[in-house]
Amino acid sequence: MASPEPSSTFLRLVSEETDTSELTVVFCDDVQQALCDQPPGGHSKHQQHRPGGSLQGQGADDNLWGLNRDKDPNVPLRNLPLTMQEKRDTRDRRHLQRRSIGCWESWRRSQSIMRRRCLEQMWQFLSELQPWRRTLHTIEGKFGVGVKVYFAFLRYLVYLNLLSCFLTGGLIQAPVIIFNRDRLHYSGSLQNISILHFLLGTGILEKSPVFYRFYKPVLWRQCLNTPLLFLLGVSSVLIFSLVVLVRRTVNGYKHKWMLGVRYSFNMSFKVFGSWDFCIQDSASAALKQRVIRDELKMDLEEEQYHLRVSQRTCRQKLWLCFIRLLLNFMVVVLLGGSFYLIYLATEFSQPGKLTENEFLRPLQQYLPPITITLVNFVLPHLFRIISKFEDYSLTVQVNITLVRSIILKLACLGIFLFSLYATLKDNSRENSSVCWENQFGQEMYKLLIFDFLACFTVTFFVMFPRTLLREHFPNNNLLKTMGLQKFVIPFHVLDLIYSQTVTWVGVFYCPLLPFISLIKLFLVFYIKKFAVRRCCDPAHRVFRASNSSVLFHFILLLGLLMAIAVLGLTLNKLPPSPQCGPFKGRSTVFNITAECVDSLPKVPRDLIHFMSSEAFALSLILAEIILLTSSMSQRSANNKCIERLKNMLVICSSDKWFLVRHQSAWPYSQSLESSDFAGSRQLSPTPLQEDLS
Numbered sequence: 001m002a003s004p005e006p007s008s009t010f011l012r013l014v015s016e017e018t019d020t021s022e023l024t025v026v027f028c029d030d031v032q033q034a035l036c037d038q039p040p041g042g043h044s045k046h047q048q049h050r051p052g053g054s055l056q057g058q059g060a061d062d063n064l065w066g067l068n069r070d071k072d073p074n075v076p077l078r079n080l081p082l083t084m085q086e087k088r089d090t091r092d093r094r095h096l097q098r099r100s101i102g103c104w105e106s107w108r109r110s111q112s113i114m115r116r117r118c119l120e121q122m123w124q125f126l127s128e129l130q131p132w133r134r135t136l137h138t139i140e141g142k143f144g145v146g147v148k149v150y151f152a153f154l155r156y157l158v159y160l161n162l163l164s165c166f167l168t169g170g171l172i173q174a175p176v177i178i179f180n181r182d183r184l185h186y187s188g189s190l191q192n193i194s195i196l197h198f199l200l201g202t203g204i205l206e207k208s209p210v211f212y213r214f215y216k217p218v219l220w221r222q223c224l225n226t227p228l229l230f231l232l233g234v235s236s237v238l239i240f241s242l243v244v245l246v247r248r249t250v251n252g253y254k255h256k257w258m259l260g261v262r263y264s265f266n267m268s269f270k271v272f273g274s275w276d277f278c279i280q281d282s283a284s285a286a287l288k289q290r291v292i293r294d295e296l297k298m299d300l301e302e303e304q305y306h307l308r309v310s311q312r313t314c315r316q317k318l319w320l321c322f323i324r325l326l327l328n329f330m331v332v333v334l335l336g337g338s339f340y341l342i343y344l345a346t347e348f349s350q351p352g353k354l355t356e357n358e359f360l361r362p363l364q365q366y367l368p369p370i371t372i373t374l375v376n377f378v379l380p381h382l383f384r385i386i387s388k389f390e391d392y393s394l395t396v397q398v399n400i401t402l403v404r405s406i407i408l409k410l411a412c413l414g415i416f417l418f419s420l421y422a423t424l425k426d427n428s429r430e431n432s433s434v435c436w437e438n439q440f441g442q443e444m445y446k447l448l449i450f451d452f453l454a455c456f457t458v459t460f461f462v463m464f465p466r467t468l469l470r471e472h473f474p475n476n477n478l479l480k481t482m483g484l485q486k487f488v489i490p491f492h493v494l495d496l497i498y499s500q501t502v503t504w505v506g507v508f509y510c511p512l513l514p515f516i517s518l519i520k521l522f523l524v525f526y527i528k529k530f531a532v533r534r535c536c537d538p539a540h541r542v543f544r545a546s547n548s549s550v551l552f553h554f555i556l557l558l559g560l561l562m563a564i565a566v567l568g569l570t571l572n573k574l575p576p577s578p579q580c581g582p583f584k585g586r587s588t589v590f591n592i593t594a595e596c597v598d599s600l601p602k603v604p605r606d607l608i609h610f611m612s613s614e615a616f617a618l619s620l621i622l623a624e625i626i627l628l629t630s631s632m633s634q635r636s637a638n639n640k641c642i643e644r645l646k647n648m649l650v651i652c653s654s655d656k657w658f659l660v661r662h663q664s665a666w667p668y669s670q671s672l673e674s675s676d677f678a679g680s681r682q683l684s685p686t687p688l689q690e691d692l693s
Contacts, residue, residue, distance in 0.1 A: 131155065135529065143532060144291060146489050151525065153493060153552055157500055158521050160244065164237045164507070164514035171233030172511050173209060179220060196362055199449060201442040201510075210445070210512045212437040213580045222599035227582040227592045234508045238567075241504065241560055249553045270296060298394060305393045324390050331386060331404060338375040338408070339415045345371040346419035350427075368443070369450035372412050376498065377454070380405040380491050402490045406555055409498045410562060417505065417566050425574060435580035437509045440570070444506025444513060451499050452520045459527050463535040487536040492528070493552050496521075501559035505566050 077087045127133070132155060140148040197203035201211065208214060219225040274292055279285050312320070347353070349367040363370075383404045387397040420443055424436040463485055470479050503517040510516075571590070576583035583589050597608050610616055 131158075132525065139529070139532060142287060143487065143536075147487055147532060149549060149552075150487075150489050150492055150496075151528070153549075154496060154521060154525055154528070157496060158518060158525075160241060160500075161503070161514045161518040161521065163240065165518060167236045167240065168233045168507070168511050168514060171229050171236065172215070175226065175229055176209070176215065179218065199446070200362060200365055201445040206438065206442070210510060210516075211441045212509045212511070213435050215511075215582045217582045217584060223596040225592075227586075227589075228596055230511075230582045231589065231592060233511070234567075237507055237514070238504065238560070238564055242557075242564075245553060245557045245560060249550060249557055270299075302393055302395070320391055327386050327390055331383065334379055334382065335408060335411065338379060338412060342368065342371050342375065342412055342415050343419050346416055346423065350423050366446060366450060368416055369447050372416060372447070373450060373454045375412055376409055376495070377458075379408055380494075383408075384488075398490070402494075402551075405491065405494055406558075409494050410501070410559065413498065413501060413505075414562065414566075421566075421570060421574075428574060428577070435577045436574065437577055437581055441506055441509030441513075444502055445510055445516070447502045448499060448506075448513065448516060448520065451495070451502070452524065455495070455524055455527055459531045459535070463531055467535045484537045485535055487532050494555070496524075497552070497556050497559050500556060501563055504560055504563035508567055508571070 077091060080087060080090065082090065132151065136148050136151055136155075139151060194203070197205050205211075206213065215226055215230060217226055270292065274295075276288060279288055345367045349364055354361055354364055380401065384397075384401045387401050390397075390400075392400065420440065424439060427434055427439075428436050466479075466482075466485065469476070473479060499517065499520070503513050506513045572588070576586055576589060578584050583592070586592070597605055600608070
C-alpha cells in the first residue's frame with residue numbers, strides 16, 4: 001500500500017491592489033525527497049527521449065504552460081531558453097520552414113532579421129560611446145549601486161542640459177548670429193575684465209549673450225522675429241524637460257509597481273542566493289561579503305525594531321508621541337528661522353543697500369547664495385540627527401530626513417525668489433529704466449556659480465585635508481571621534497536637483513544658463529568622483545537604490561513645476577523693461593503670439609482662435625474624462641486578469657507537484673502490489689488441500 005501523500009501549502013503572491021500581501025511559500029521537502037529517489041540520470045522513467053535529444057516530458061511541460069518558444073522565427077537562437085541540442089533542432093526546423101515558404105516571405109524574414117541585427121549593433125555602439133561608462137562600473141563595484149545611482153542621475157542631467165543647449169542655441173543664439181552679426185560686436189574691452197565680473201555677472205559679461213539684455217527686437221517677418229523665437233526657445237526647453245521627466249517618472253513608477261514593494265526576500269535567499277559567482281578578485285569578494293553582511297544586519301535591526309515596537313507600553317507610547325511633537329516643533333522653528341534669514345539676506349543685498357567698500361560689496365552681493373548654501377548644508381545633517389531621537393526604523397529615518405530636506409531646498413529657493421520678485425517689482429515701479437530681467441538673471445547666475453564654488457571648497461578644503469589627517473595621524477582621538485567620511489547619497493542628489501531648478505528658473509533671463517550648468521555638471525562629476533574614491537569609505541548601511549530613482553525624478557519634476565510657476569508669475573505680473581531685451585516696448589510678453597496669429601491666413605487663424613476658445617476647452621475636458629475613465633476601466637480589467645493568471649500559476653504548480661509525487665511513488669506501490677499478490681498465492685490453500693483436510 002502506498003504511503004499517504006504529505007500535504008503541501010501554496011500561498012499565492014497577492015498584488016498591491018488586494019487586501020493582503022504575502023510571499024509565495026511552497027513547502028516541498030517531500031517533493032525534493034521524491035526527486036532524490038529517482039535514478040541518477042535525473043529523469044523519471046516516463047520521460048522518453050525525442051530523436052533530437054530533448055525530452056518529451058519537457059515538451060509536454062511547455063505545452064502545459066502554453067509556451068511555444070520557437071514560434072517566432074525572428075527571435076535569435078541565443079535568446080531562447082533552450083539547450084544546445086534543442087537550439088540545433090530549432091535551427092533545422094527554421095531552415096525547413098524557409099524552404100517551404102515562398103521567396104517573398106523568405107526575403108521579408110531575412111530583411112527583418114538583418115534590420116534587427118543592425119539596430120542591435122547600433123545600440124551597442126552607442127552604449128559604448130556613453131560617457132563615464134567604465135567609471136560608473138568601477139564605482140558600483142566598490143561603493144555599491146546606491147552611489148552609482150547618484151552618478152547616473154548626474155549623467156542624466158548632463159544629457160538634459162545638452163539638449164536644452166541645442167534648443168536655446170538653435171532658436172535664440174543662432175538667429176542672432178545669422179541675421180544680426182553686428183550684435184556680436186558688443187561694447188567692452190577684454191582688458192578691463194576681472195574675476196569679479198565672472199563671479200557677479202557684471203561688466204562685459206552683463207552685455208554679452210549670456211544675459212537677457214543683449215538680445216534686441218529684430219523683425220525679419222511677422223512670425224519670424226527675435227521675441228517670438230526667444231519665447232519659443234525657452235518654452236521648448238521647459239516643455240521638453242516636462243515631457244521627458246513625466247515619461248521617466250511614470251515608467252519608473254510602473255516598473256516599481258510591477259515589481260511590488262509589499263514583500264521581501266527571506267533570510268535564506270540572501271544567505272544562499274545573493275552571492276555573485278563571477279567575482280574573481282579577492283577585494284571584490286570581500287566587498288561583496290560586507291554588502292551581504294550589512295544587508296542582513298539592517299534586516300535584523302528592522303526585525304528588532306518591530307519587536308521593540310510591539311512590546312511598548314501605553315506610557316512609553318505617550319512619551320514617544322510627546323518627544324516626536326517636540327522634535328517636529330524644533331524642525332518647524334529651524335525651517336522658519338532659515339526662511340527669515342534668507343529673506344533678510346535678499347533684502348540686504350539689493351543694489352540700493354550696497355556698501356561703498358570694495359571688499360565688502362562683492363560679499364554683500366553674494367549674501368543670498370551664501371546664506372542658502374549654508375542653510376542647505378547644515379540643516380539636513382541636523383534633520384538626520386533629530387530623526388535618530390524620534391525612534392523610527394532605519395527606512396523611516398532616511399525617508400523622513402529626505403522629505404524634510406526636500407521641503408528645505410525647494411522652500412528656501414521659493415522664499416528667495418519671492419523676496420527677489422517683491423524687490424524687483426518695487427524697483428521697476430520707482431525706476432522704469434532699470435532692466436529688472438538682467439538683475440533676475442544675475443541672481444540665478446550667482447546661485448549657480450556659488451553652488452559650484454561650495455562643492456569645490458567642501459571637497460578640496462574640508463574632506464581632502466580631513467582624509468590626509470586621518471592617514472597621517474591614525475591614532476588621534478579627535479579624528480576617531482569624528483568618524484569616517486561617508487557619501488550621503490540623498491543629500492548630494494538634492495544638491496543636483498537644486499542646481500537644475502535654478503537653471504530652469506533662470507533660463508528666460510539668462511539664455512546661456514543651460515550651457516553654464518552643463519560645464520558645471522562636467523566639473524562636478526570629476527570632483528565628486530575624487531571625493532568618493534579618495535575621501536570617502538563605503539557605507540556600512542547600504543542605500544536602497546531600488547526605489548530611489550523614481551523618487552529623485554519625482555523631486556526633479558517638482559522643481560520643474562516650481563520653475564514654471566515662478567516664470568509664469570514674473571512674466572504675467574511684471575511688465576517687460578522698456579529699455580532692454582527683445583520685448584521692450586510691449587505691455588506683456590505673450591502678446592507677440594497674438595500678433596503672429598493675426599497675420600496668418602483666415603483658415604489657420606480661425607482654427608487657432610477656436611483652439612483657444614471655451615468650446616474647445618470644454619470638449620477637451622470631456623475627451624480627457626472619457627480617456628481617463630477608459631484607462632481606469634482597462635487598468636481594473638488588467639488587474640483582475642493578473643489575479644486570475646496568478647491563481648492559474650498556483651494551480652498549475654500544485655498539479656505539477658502532485659504528478660511528481662505520484663510518479664515517484666508509482667514504482668514503490670507497484671512493487672508492494674506484486675509482493676502482496678505473490679504472498680497471497682503462497683498462503684491460500686488449493687482445492688486438493690481442502691479436500692484432504
